[in-house]
Amino acid sequence: MVRRRRKDKRSNAGHPVTAVEPEQPRPPEPVRVATPDEARELAQLLLGAGREAPVVVVSTPLGSEAPWIDADALAHYGRGLVPVYLLETGRTSYAFADAMPEYTQVYGGAGRMYSPDLAWATDWSRSRLFLATDPESGRRATDGLIGELARILPRGQRPQATQSFKGTVRMLVPPSRALVEGAQENSPLAMISPEESVPALNVTVGQLVAAGQQVEGRHDATTGYLDVSASLRSAGQALDGLEAGEVILVRVAAMTPDELVVEPYPQVTVRIPKMSVTANPFDSLDDLFWIGAVVRARVDSTAGGLSLSMDDVDDDEPVRPAPSLLPGGPPWLEEAGEAAWEGADLVSGGADGMPAPEPRPGAAESPAAASRNDVAAEDRADRGVTVVPSPLGVGGVAEGDARGRRIIELERSLADARERLARLAERLDQEREQTDHLRMELSLTSQLYREATREVAQLTERLQHSMAQHRSASRRLAQRRSERDAARDETGRREDSARAEPLFLEPEDQLRHEIYLAWAQLTPPQDKAQWPSRPTTSWVPVSSAPWMRLRAWITSAC
Known part of the structure; x- marks a missing residue:
């Protein structure tokens, strides 16, 4: 081998050496769970106390093999540190649901991440369910699961x-x-x-x-x-320069009946008491706001910590732009789009149906402009175009202001209705999710009830069969006892009758026979040779009293 290697070196002398690129590892792929047994094994893995890494489970829609959630992207992000399982909806997902705690199942296209601490096993809210019913919701669910992985994975494992x-x-x-x-x-x-x-x-x-x-x-x-x-800019850099009295934008982070928790910058929370939010004691904060809403707040003080209030903020006050998260980035918070009445021109008409410009109040019209307007008016009249007067030009400024205020009120009502609709939509999503959980629980409960009913029927049938066997055995035992007692009675009667009836015609012979029987029954076998029975040739009359007593004793002894 050494010579061969040297020969190879000599043969390759003078030729360029090509670097061999290391083989790139294959990206991890999700593991498909296709049978009920595999689903039960997956549930056993998730509930195991020795698990150290999070696990992601993505389910397919009913009747489809491809999920809406991108399981490949999740496996790619996990880098092999986070196993990703693809669960088929149907018999497989039913077996998985049977083996998991309630409200922690996955089926129908949804996905979950199961952390290794097993807190989700008793509190299902610790394992957020991401629903996906179409490609758009599938992308949102994929992004949400990636965010869950990014939050739970240590920085060194990302x-x-x-x-x-x-x-x-x-x-x-x-x-x-x-x-x-x-x-x-x-x-x-x-x-x-x-x-x-x-x-x-x-x-x-x-x-x-x-x-x-x-x-x-x-x-x-x-x-x-x-x-x-x-x-990323720090909170100190982002909020530096705030002054008391300014109006800023904040995001609602949480709420209680007594206070509102807002964020002027991510992860910077400020608590605002209810009395500083609304002057009406009957207002409910969860009716006025929702989590994630962007609202205005006034800076009361910056000394010793940021202090905010909301009860004296007017709609027409200037708002300080929210800081950006990255240098040169957009404001991290923005209000909803401008109301339709803000900056809008209330004058309709114009040569081509476009709104005509409104002259500034007090501005005098030049002769040239008046001439141009007259020519334009004649031209519109020749073309049959009807000029719609401006609402502000009819009835004076007061009428225009009234209409503007009315439009403002309508826009505010519309904004409130949209906010309520958004809250109702969010609540509807929560109710739908809870309904899905309850429907799954009802299905599992119904299945358990049917199985319990079948088991009770089987046990009842076995009990009835055992009771019937017991009654039959009791009857046979009673019959055998009665037959045994009858046999004993018959045997006793036969023995009594045998004893009562004489076997000999002569009393002396009968007495001799009874004495012999008494000797045979009362004398032990080992004593019979020592005490043999001797026949008696001379007898005392059997009618005498001694013989009668002897006979009675023999009869009782036998």
């Missing part, structure tokens, strides 16, 4: 960036992706995901970056994700 990367955001793909073009030539496209970079902030990609923004971070060529968490 997909690690391999090289620095600078680029420009070219496109947003709501709700959770942004495409970044590298600054260098031949740089690959990168993706920014809030679930990957800042999972704890609970923001969308539109709150993190904007198209055209310059970003930098660490790029993982395997997953394609760009981690921009190192560029």
Whole structure:
């Protein structure tokens, strides 16, 4: 072998050596669970106390082999550290549901992540259920599960960036992706995901970056994700410069009957008492707000911590723009779009049906402008165009102001209705999820009831059969006892009759016979030779008293 290797070296002398690239490991793939036995084994794995890594279970829609949730993307993100199982809906998912605690099942296209601490086994809210019924909801569920993995995996176990990367955001793909073009030539496209970079902030990609923004971070060529968490602005930098009296935007994080918890910046919470939110003591905070709502608040004080109030904020007050999460990024909070009446022109008409400009109050019309207006009016009249007077021009300024106020009131009512509709939609989703859980529980309960009913029927049948056998045995035992007693009585009667009836005609012979029987029955076998029975030739008359007593004694002894 040594000579052969030396010969090979000599034969290859002078030729260039080609570097052999190491074989790239295959990306992990989800494990398909296709049988009830495999489903029960999966449930046993999830409920095992020795499990150290989270597990993701994704189910397929009924009648389909492909899930709406991207199980391959989840397995790719987990890098083999997080097993991903693909559960088929049907008999397999039913077996999985039977083996799992209530409210922790997965079926019908939904997905869950099961943490290793097993707290979800007794509190199902610890394992969030992501529903998917179409491609759009499947993408949202995939992003949500990736966010769950990013939150639970230690930083060292997440997909690690391999090289620095600078680029420009070219496109947003709501709700959770942004495409970044590298600054260098031949740089690959990168993706920014809030679930990957800042999972704890609970923001969308539109709150993190904007198209055209310059970003930098660490790029993982395997997953394609760009981690921009190192560029995240701190809360102190973002909130620096706030002054008392300013109106800012905050996000509702939580609420209780007595206070509202808001975030002027992610993970910075400020508690506002109810009396500083509304002056009406009968108002309910959960009727006025919902989790995630963007509202206005006034800065009361910044000394010793940020203090906010909301009861004296007017709608027409200027609002300080919310800070950005990344340098050069968009405000992380924005109010809902402008109301229809804000900045709108209430004058309709115009040469081409477009709104005509409203002259400024007090501005004098020049002769040239008046001439142009007259010519335009004649031209519109010749073309048959009807001029609709401006609402502000009919009846004076007061009438226009009244209509404007009415429009403002209608817009506010519409905004309130939209807020209530959003809250109702959220509650409806929660009720639907709870209904699905209850329906599953009812199905499992019905199945258990049917099985228990069958078992009770079988036990009842066995009990009746055992009771019938017991009654039959009791009857046979009673019959045998009666037959035995009757046989004993018959034997006793025969013995008594045999004893009562004489066997000889002569009394002396009968007495001799009875004496012999008494000797045979009362004398032990070993004593019969010593005490033999001797025949008696002379007898005392049997009618004498001694003989009568002897005979009575013999009869009683035998």
